[in-house]
Amino acid sequence: MDIATFFQQMANAMSLGSLYALIAIGYTMVYGILRLINFAHGDVFMLGAYFAFYAVTALAMPWGIAFIVAIGLTGLFGMGLERAAYRPLRDSPKISIMISAIGASFLIENVGVVLFGGRPKSFPSIPLFDTVIHFGSVSVLSVSLFIPVVTLIILAALLWIVNGTRTGLAMRAVSTDLDAARLMAIDVNKTISLTFGISSVLAGIGGIMRTMKYPQLNPLMGFMPGLKCFIAAVIGGIGNIQGAVLGGFLLGFIEIMIVAFLPELTGYRDAFAFVLLIAVLLAKPSGLLGKNQTVKV
Amino acid sequence: MLRIDDLSVHYGGIHALQGVSFEVPEGKIVTLIGANGAGKSTTLKSIIGLVKPSGGTIQLGGQSMRGLDTKDIVRRGVVLAPEGRRIFPNLTTEENLALGAFARNDKAGIEQDKLKVFKLFPRLEERRKQKAGTMSGGEQQMLAVARALMSRPKLLMMDEPSLGLAPLIVKMIFEIIKTINAEGTTILLVEQNAKAALEIADFGYVLETGRITLSGPGKELLADDRVRSAYLGEGQ
Ligand SMILES: Nc1ncnc2c1ncn2[C@@H]1O[C@H](COP(=O)(O)OP(=O)(O)OP(=O)(O)O)[C@@H](O)[C@H]1O
Numbered sequence: 001m002d003i004a005t006f007f008q009q010m011a012n013a014m015s016l017g018s019l020y021a022l023i024a025i026g027y028t029m030v031y032g033i034l035r036l037i038n039f040a041h042g043d044v045f046m047l048g049a050y051f052a053f054y055a056v057t058a059l060a061m062p063w064g065i066a067f068i069v070a071i072g073l074t075g076l077f078g079m080g081l082e083r084a085a086y087r088p089l090r091d092s093p094k095i096s097i098m099i100s101a102i103g104a105s106f107l108i109e110n111v112g113v114v115l116f117g118g119r120p121k122s123f124p125s126i127p128l129f130d131t132v133i134h135f136g137s138v139s140v141l142s143v144s145l146f147i148p149v150v151t152l153i154i155l156a157a158l159l160w161i162v163n164g165t166r167t168g169l170a171m172r173a174v175s176t177d178l179d180a181a182r183l184m185a186i187d188v189n190k191t192i193s194l195t196f197g198i199s200s201v202l203a204g205i206g207g208i209m210r211t212m213k214y215p216q217l218n219p220l221m222g223f224m225p226g227l228k229c230f231i232a233a234v235i236g237g238i239g240n241i242q243g244a245v246l247g248g249f250l251l252g253f254i255e256i257m258i259v260a261f262l263p264e265l266t267g268y269r270d271a272f273a274f275v276l277l278i279a280v281l282l283a284k285p286s287g288l289l290g291k292n293q294t295v296k297v
Numbered sequence: 298m299l300r301i302d303d304l305s306v307h308y309g310g311i312h313a314l315q316g317v318s319f320e321v322p323e324g325k326i327v328t329l330i331g332a333n334g335a336g337k338s339t340t341l342k343s344i345i346g347l348v349k350p351s352g353g354t355i356q357l358g359g360q361s362m363r364g365l366d367t368k369d370i371v372r373r374g375v376v377l378a379p380e381g382r383r384i385f386p387n388l389t390t391e392e393n394l395a396l397g398a399f400a401r402n403d404k405a406g407i408e409q410d411k412l413k414v415f416k417l418f419p420r421l422e423e424r425r426k427q428k429a430g431t432m433s434g435g436e437q438q439m440l441a442v443a444r445a446l447m448s449r450p451k452l453l454m455m456d457e458p459s460l461g462l463a464p465l466i467v468k469m470i471f472e473i474i475k476t477i478n479a480e481g482t483t484i485l486l487v488e489q490n491a492k493a494a495l496e497i498a499d500f501g502y503v504l505e506t507g508r509i510t511l512s513g514p515g516k517e518l519l520a521d522d523r524v525r526s527a528y529l530g531e532g533q
């Protein structure tokens with residue numbers, strides 16, 4: 001392997017890792033606040049891509065506006081999902097809400113097949129993202145540079161919301177102790193709704209960026225990334241945002257490096273996520289950045 | 298100020314409160330004592346809206362509060378420092394205090410009240426940036442009370458603030474309850490430590506398996522034989 005290929009693969013790994021990180025954050029935030037694994041999260045990611053697709057094609061919007069509209073719609077969809085599928089079950093046993101999540105996932109995928117058609121669609125090319133950029137002998141697609149940059153900006157914004165605003169403080173309180181948060185006059189429903197909104201916006205952005213890189217859409221495209229990003233969130237320590245980012249990048253890098261350096265194992269690329277998951281959980285059951293929950297009485 | 302009438306609470310098949318009635322007059326300290334499982338916490342949780350009663354009325358200043366959301370009850374000036382403190386262990390002292398003032402948006406007033414609680418609990422000021430979960434039990438209890446005060450309550454309810462604390466800290470907490478009351482906050486205090494509670498209370502109620510069985514001025518209950526044998530551990 002020469003140095004050019006190496007840098008090319010690094011760029012790929014950075015952008016794949018970024019995408020995984022964005023989606024993994026959604027799992028971790030929702031888990032943090034409701035102790036719920038939102039199985040439909042991968043499908044929300046898929047919807048983000050389709051919303052953008054139809055905004056650009058059917059509605060003929062300029063791509064910038066189309067993306068904003070699609071991201072907004074994805075956020076609203078996530079809030080609607082919480083309202084319809086999770087809120088009515090908030091006081092039910094955990095298993096009920098989990099089953100509701102699995103049901104929501106199947107429902108979205110199958111309605112997606114009916115509405116969008118099962119055949120893959122291809123996203124029209126947007127020159128800004130499709131340009132090949134040369135650095136000496138290294139050439140990368142411009143979108144592979146955009147993705148990590150956009151992701152970093154979003155991460156900074158997210159950390160600011162969570163750690164620097166009143167809303168973020170409410171989110172942290174609700175995720176620690178729901179009843180105690182109520183006692184602080186926090187509107188718990190609004191806070192949970194907002195958490196779903198934010199995590200869905202991130203999934204929407206991820207869905208759109210992934211489509212810029214691999215311009216094929218199909219209604220089941222959220223399944224595998226959803227699963228892997230859930231794994232990424234668990235590896236990083238579920239409930240912990242920095243952990244989700246770490247897990248996402250780790251998974252992205254390992255996947256790309258395996259394909260690059262051990263091409264004969266490419267067929268197993270998806271399996272490595274699970275191997276890594278098992279290895280990490282054996283060594284540190286709470287995930288890399290997860291805390292062992294200790295409660296002081 | 299607060300008036301509870303015929304309050305009834307069911308948890309599934311358990312009838313935890315069976316027609317409880319009592320009153321908390323403005324400016325007073327009222328205490329509710331009783332054994333484990335008597336329904337003391339359930340009473341406070343019903344008042345603050347965490348538990349939905351199956352019957353009865355809860356009135357604050359003549360207005361019904363039953364069925365209101367907790368956040369709206371807190372906005373009306375009632376606050377609960379819950380059993381087991383329930384501070385946010387992963388947040389700092391300051392963040393916990395900020396959450397206590399969450400319903401308010403008068404920045405200057407909040408800052409002022411923060412200085413006030415730091416004066417009340419100097420120990421907390423030293424630990425402004427410390428994660429609450431790493432503080433001692435006594436400090437956590439101080440934080441729980443301070444956090445409740447940050448909402449500038451008219452009625453402060455406390456559920457067993459002395460639980461698990463060393464005698465010296467207990468004494469200090471009770472002194473502070475008196476101070477808070479002297480500054481104009483009405484207090485509803487739930488305690489297992491009946492002696493200490495009755496000593497500072499203007500009025501006391503004894504709760505037994507979901508019913509009020511005795512009531513009277515704190516000093517009178519302290520002298521009552523039934524209270525002495527059942528709650529003060531003194532022989533007959
Ligand atoms: N969430 C619940 N589900 C079912 N039963 C409950 C629940 N909470 C309380 N109970 C029951 O209601 C009764 C009253 O409980 P409560 O917590 O009000 O007692 P308490 O007087 O505060 O006791 P303690 O002094 O031990 O705190 C008890 O029998 C308890 O088992």
Ligand SMILES: [Mg+2]
Nearest residue numbers: 337338339380
């Ligand atoms: Mg209790």
